[in-house]
Amino acid sequence: MLKIVDIVPYFPKKVIEISKLDTHKPELNTKKIIDAIGVEYVHQSAKDEYAVDMGRKAAEKLIKKNNLKKDDIDFLFFASLNNYFFIPASVFFLHKQLDLSDKTASYQLKLGCSAFIYGLMLIQGLFATNQAKRVLLVTAIDIRNFLYPNSLGTFLLFGDGATATIIEKNDAAPIIPFVYGSNGRFADNVFIKDGTENFPYSKKSFKERKDKYGTTFSDATLYLNSVNTFNNTISKTEWMFQKLVEEKGVNLANIDFFFFHQSSLLTLKALQKKFNIPDEKMIFALKNYGNTVSSTIPIALFDAEKQGKLKRGDKILLSAFGIGFSWISAVLEY
Structure with missing residues (x-):
């Protein structure tokens, strides 16, 4: 029913080496914690770089790489917990920054870690009912600015970044369970x-x-x-x-x-x-x-x-x- 055509990630330029972070808790075995969470490096967004901006950069690279015409994108999904404004939804600012057609519908998935797969499920529904043929699914998170340095379970674990995925209808593919x-x-x-x-x-x-x-x-x-x-x-x-x-x-x-x-x-x-x-x-x-x-x-x-x-x-x-x-x-x- 659907095909994942291509995926392009975007990561902010700032790279943080987790082992060198000041945890404010020298008495703790930071190495043991790092070994448990499995993270050695994370990226952190720039001062004026938000989730919408990271999503745009991933999407622009994807569109250029695949020689896509913006008018051919039927639906824009944005999976992000971040707010650009309080209202409206951030997806509309992403639509604006990408200069997409007014024929391209927009929808925001304000879910966390499960959002990408939920997006695939909703997209399959659009394809099954002939509502769309090509969908741009963008994910983005600006989370490090919301981490508490003394909370090692989050401070040493989370990173900023975004992805853009082009998904197309494929009648030859089976329905995904x-x-x-x-x-x-x-x-x-x-x-x-x-x-x-x-x-x-x-x-x-x-x-x-x-x-x-x-x-x-x-x-x-x-x-x-x-x-x-x-x-x-x-x-x-x-x-x-x-x-x-x-x-x-x-x-x-x-x-x-x-x-x-x-x-x-x-x-x-x-x-x-x-x-x-x-x-x-x-x-x-x-x-x-x-x-x-x-x-x-x-x-x-x-x-x-x-x-x-x-x-x-x-x-x-x-x-x-x-x-x-x-x-x-x-x-x-x-």
Whole structure:
């Protein structure tokens, strides 16, 4: 039903070597933490470089590389948690910066790590109902400006970046099976609270707080309950794999490569062990980029193809678990 034609990433020029960051906690074994999360380098956006700007740079490069006519793009999807203005949605500023046709519809996916796969599912629906033939799916995150230096679980893990993907309708390709779900009861497990209409910035916004696990954060920076996130990632991924096998007829033994959201090396290793995935089928793409939220899976696809590992016709499984909580998995032929 669809074909991923090409993926182009964009990374800000500033590169941070994680081992050299000042964590303000010299008593901690930073190397041990870095080994667990699996990140050696991350990129950080420039002072006046926002998610929309990074998305535009990735999209412009993709459009030029593939000699695309902007009028041929039926739909623009923008997967980003960042706001350019409070309103309207950031996708319209991306549409403007790309100078797309007024025939190109725009839609923003304000999801986190699961957004790329959710985008594929929605795009398949557009193709199935003959609403579009070519879609531009852009992911972008500007997250490092919202990290609390004393919160090592996030400060040493997340990186900025963007991707642009061209997806075209392909009647010869089979319908992609998706399994998915969400649970808003965990919405307060990964969040940035202050800076909204309900919780405007105040003198307390940047005051250090601690949760019951000892995690430090502030209400104006990213909070991550790593324990609940890890446990739910494992349990919901197990549920999704079971649904794929029992209801969608997927044979996991026939999967050539497994592309999980690149959350942390600890989580990826746990998933690999849980599902007995051979090393040669497991994709890791954290080391040089960090956790780039909605961009991790397209970056991993780009990297694997660039390295000559991923080839056209390979059967791949995509799976992501993210804030909200939300989760989704899919099996497709690349």
